[in-house]
Amino acid sequence: xxxxxxxxxxxxxxxxxxxxxxxxxxxxxxxxxxxxxxxxxxxxxxxxxxxxxxxxxxxxxxxxxxxxxxxxxxxxxxxxxxxxxxxxxxxxxxxxxxxxxxxxxxxxxxxxxxxxxxxxxxxxxxxxxxxxxxxxxxxxxxxxxxxxxxxxxxxxx
Amino acid sequence: xxxxxxxxxxxxxxxxxxxxxxxxxxxxxxxxxxxxxxxxxxxxxxxxxxxxxxxxxxxxxxxxxxxxxxxxxxxxxxxxxxxxxxxxxxxxxxxxxxxxxxxxxxxxxxxxxxxxxxxxxxxxxxxxxxxxxxxxxxxxxxxxxxxxxxxxxxxxxxxxxxxxxxxxxxxxxxxxxxxxxxxxxxxxxxxxxxxxxxxxxxxxxxxxxxxxxxxxxxxxxxxxxxxxxxxxxxxxxxxxxxxxxxxxxxxxxxxxxxxxxxxx
Numbered sequence: 131x132x133x134x135x136x137x138x139x140x141x142x143x144x145x146x147x148x149x150x151x152x153x154x155x156x157x158x159x160x161x162x163x164x165x166x167x168x169x170x171x172x173x174x175x176x177x178x179x180x181x182x183x184x185x186x187x188x189x190x191x192x193x194x195x196x197x198x199x200x201x202x203x204x205x206x207x208x209x210x211x212x213x214x215x216x217x218x219x220x221x222x223x224x225x226x227x228x229x230x231x232x233x234x235x236x237x238x239x240x241x242x243x244x245x246x247x248x249x250x251x252x253x254x255x256x257x258x259x260x261x262x263x264x265x266x267x268x269x270x271x272x273x274x275x276x277x278x279x280x281x282x283x284x285x286x287x
Numbered sequence: 288x289x290x291x292x293x294x295x296x297x298x299x300x301x302x303x304x305x306x307x308x309x310x311x312x313x314x315x316x317x318x319x320x321x322x323x324x325x326x327x328x329x330x331x332x333x334x335x336x337x338x339x340x341x342x343x344x345x346x347x348x349x350x351x352x353x354x355x356x357x358x359x360x361x362x363x364x365x366x367x368x369x370x371x372x373x374x375x376x377x378x379x380x381x382x383x384x385x386x387x388x389x390x391x392x393x394x395x396x397x398x399x400x401x402x403x404x405x406x407x408x409x410x411x412x413x414x415x416x417x418x419x420x421x422x423x424x425x426x427x428x429x430x431x432x433x434x435x436x437x438x439x440x441x442x443x444x445x446x447x448x449x450x451x452x453x454x455x456x457x458x459x460x461x462x463x464x465x466x467x468x469x470x471x472x473x474x475x476x477x478x479x480x481x482x483x484x485x486x487x488x489x490x491x492x493x494x495x496x497x498x499x500x501x502x503x504x505x506x507x508x509x510x511x512x513x514x515x516x517x518x519x520x521x522x523x524x525x526x527x528x529x530x531x532x533x534x535x536x537x538x539x540x541x542x543x544x545x546x547x548x549x550x551x
Contacts, residue, residue: 155295155296155422155466156424156465158462195410196298196337196411196412197335197336197373199334200296205465206465208465210462210463245463245525247523259337259371276462276463278464278465279465280522283294283295285293285294
């Protein structure tokens with residue numbers, strides 16, 4: 131069974147440079163701009179949800195899960211939406227590790243936002259399954275145009 | 288700063304490659320593959336593959352890196368009820384100057400179905416490093432099956448570049464730089480049509496950077512690159528591509544741009 135080790139710490143992006151033995155890197159997950167749904171590439175689309183009553187919060191998780199090939203520390207999550215979010219829309223993005231969302235890096239968004247990000251430190255172990263979850267969403271699903279993830283990886287001998 | 292023994296991980300989707308590129312989702316009877324060439328020598332050590340739906344009894348999917356049509360020595364096989372697998376690939380990819388096409392060049396990755404499993408998305412994590420610049424990663428602007436103007440489905444990590452090309456067209460999407468570093472080693476394979484020419488510019492926060500690739504008229508998949516210009520960025524910067532038509536009237540261009548990035 132993959133293990134999940136999570137640490138809570140308050141960090142800024144500058145912390146990445148000072149952690150001995152680790153180097154920072156990033157993933158950019160490009161979006162599928164051709165569609166009007168919640169796609170973040172076809173494989174990062176969020177699972178269908180039953181539309182709740184207006185104003186009711188619900189959640190949905192990305193369909194894509196990657197199995198991490200190394201121990202990593204995720205340090206930042208940025209999301210860029212297709213446009214400024216309209217009124218009545220709000221929610222929170224988090225990483226989901228082995229089926230469980232983690233609040234260690236939470237990206238809240240609300241009406242008027244287009245780009246939002248958060249930093250933190252979420253340790254994931256080799257073989258952990260990683261994806262992104264909308265842990266709370268009110269209003270329609272926003273269209274994401276890009277996701278950027280910062281991570282730390284230890285150099286190998 | 289160049290660090291030794293520094294490996295990177297790429298998260299690839301159903302089509303997979305270090306830079307992006309590919310033609311087929313795995314499943315059915317055909318192999319999905321991605322082909323391109325690298326401006327820097329590359330070593331792929333190992334990979335993971337995860338699928339939401341197992342291939343099924345008596346069926347399998349094989350992940351393998353081929354070069355020039357020659358199958359790689361190692362492979363990772365998902366079979367029957369398996370949804371996750373990992374293993375060593377140990378492939379060295381040399382620099383090549385050839386313009387590659389699917390089926391005729393270096394196959395950078397293949398998903399080979401057996402027994403006609405249902406077509407599903409595959410999620411792959413590849414561990415690799417460039418041998419002369421170990422911290423180097425690349426971000427792709429397009430895939431080998433869609434072009435800049437057509438809103439085709441594409442599935443890769445990278446910097447979105449799709450949109451309708453006018454005299455000046457910004458990419459529809461910007462990506463946020465999440466760690467400080469430098470962009471370098473830009474390269475574009477393209478076809479402009481018979482009487483058109485373009486420039487491809489790496490944009491930072493909506494402003495043209497020093498990385499500008501001239502794309503003169505070509506209908507045969509020409510190649511341009513810039514191996515020297517560096518553009519420094521900080522966390523929070525936006526990065527995107529802009530295509531500017533400098534000759535002709537066409538509103539389409541087929542362009543697959545990549546740009547390297549090294550974190551500070």
